Amino acid sequence: MQLSAEQIQSNWKVFLHNIETHISDKKDRKQKLLNFYKRYEERIILMPAAHKKEYHGAFPGGYVAHVNRVVQAAIALHELWTTFGADMTTYTREELIFSAINHDLGKMGDKEHESYIPQTDQWRKDKLGEDYMFNKKLAFCSVPDRGLFLLQQHDISYSFNEMVAIQTHDGLYDTANEKYLKAFMPEQKPRTSLPYILHQADLMCARIEFEEEWLPKLNNQNSVDKPKKQFTLQDNIKSSKAKALKNVSSPGLKNMLDSL
Numbered sequence: 001m002q003l004s005a006e007q008i009q010s011n012w013k014v015f016l017h018n019i020e021t022h023i024s025d026k027k028d029r030k031q032k033l034l035n036f037y038k039r040y041e042e043r044i045i046l047m048p049a050a051h052k053k054e055y056h057g058a059f060p061g062g063y064v065a066h067v068n069r070v071v072q073a074a075i076a077l078h079e080l081w082t083t084f085g086a087d088m089t090t091y092t093r094e095e096l097i098f099s100a101i102n103h104d105l106g107k108m109g110d111k112e113h114e115s116y117i118p119q120t121d122q123w124r125k126d127k128l129g130e131d132y133m134f135n136k137k138l139a140f141c142s143v144p145d146r147g148l149f150l151l152q153q154h155d156i157s158y159s160f161n162e163m164v165a166i167q168t169h170d171g172l173y174d175t176a177n178e179k180y181l182k183a184f185m186p187e188q189k190p191r192t193s194l195p196y197i198l199h200q201a202d203l204m205c206a207r208i209e210f211e212e213e214w215l216p217k218l219n220n221q222n223s224v225d226k227p228k229k230q231f232t233l234q235d236n237i238k239s240s241k242a243k244a245l246k247n248v249s250s251p252g253l254k255n256m257l258d259s260l
C-alpha cells in the first residue's frame with residue numbers, strides 16, 4: 001500500500017480537523033493537543049502504523065490514515081450501540097473521539113526517539129520487504145502506557161473513561177486487559193461501553209487495512225500473468241517525494257522527505 005503526498009497531506013488535515021471539531025476548550029485541552037501534534041507533526045505525519053509489513057498500516061502515512069479511520073468508525077459504532085440500547089449517558093462524545101484520536105499515540109516513541117525507523121539491514125529490506133525496524137534506543141513500554149505517559153508529560157488531561165478506553169483498546173488480544181475485560185463480578189466490570197466500542201472500531205479498521213494490503217497480494221500469488229508489485233518505502237518516496245516537496249510548508253518536513 002502506498003499513499004500519495006496529497007493523500008498524506010489531506011489525512012493530516014482531517015486529523016487536525018477532528019481535534020478542532022470535537023475537543024473542547026475546557027482546561028485548554030484543545031489547544032494543548034493541537035500544540036502537541038504540531039510539535040511532533042514532522043514525525044507523526046509520515047509515521048507508519050507498524051514496523052512489520054505483516055501488520056496493518058506499515059507504510060509512510062499509515063498511522064494517521066489508521067487513526068482517522070478509527071475516529072470515523074468509533075462515531076459510527078457509537079450510533080450502532082445507541083440503536084441497540086446501550087447506555088450512552090455513561091460517556092461523552094468528546095471522550096469517545098479523544099480516545100480514538102489518541103488510542104495509538106504510544107506508537108510515536110518518546111520525546112527523543114521514534115519507535116519505527118527505516119530498516120538499515122539491506123538483506124532484510126530486499127529479501128523480506130521490511131521497510132522499518134523497531135528503534136532499540138527506545139526503552140520498552142506498552143503502546144497504551146506510552147500514549148498515556150506522553151499525554152500527561154505534555155500536560156494534556158484525560159478523564160477516567162478515556163484512560164480505561166486507551167489502556168484497553170486492544171481488547172483481550174492483550175492479556176494485560178483481562179483485569180478490566182474479563183471480570184466476573186458486576187462491580188468490577190467497566191461502567192461504560194466506551195472501551196468495547198473503541199476496541200471494536202480499532203479491530204474493524206485493522207482488519208479492513210489488512211484486507212486492503214494483503215488480499216490483492218494473496219489472491220494474485222499464483223498468477224503468472226500479473227507481475228508482483230514491490231511495496232517499499234523507497235518506491236513510495238520516489239513517487240511521492242516530488243509532489244510532497246511542492247505541497248508542504250514545513251521546512252523540516254521537506255528536509256525529512258528529501259533525506260529519505
Ligand SMILES: [Fe+2]
Pocket residue numbers: 066070103104202
Ligand atoms: Fe489502532
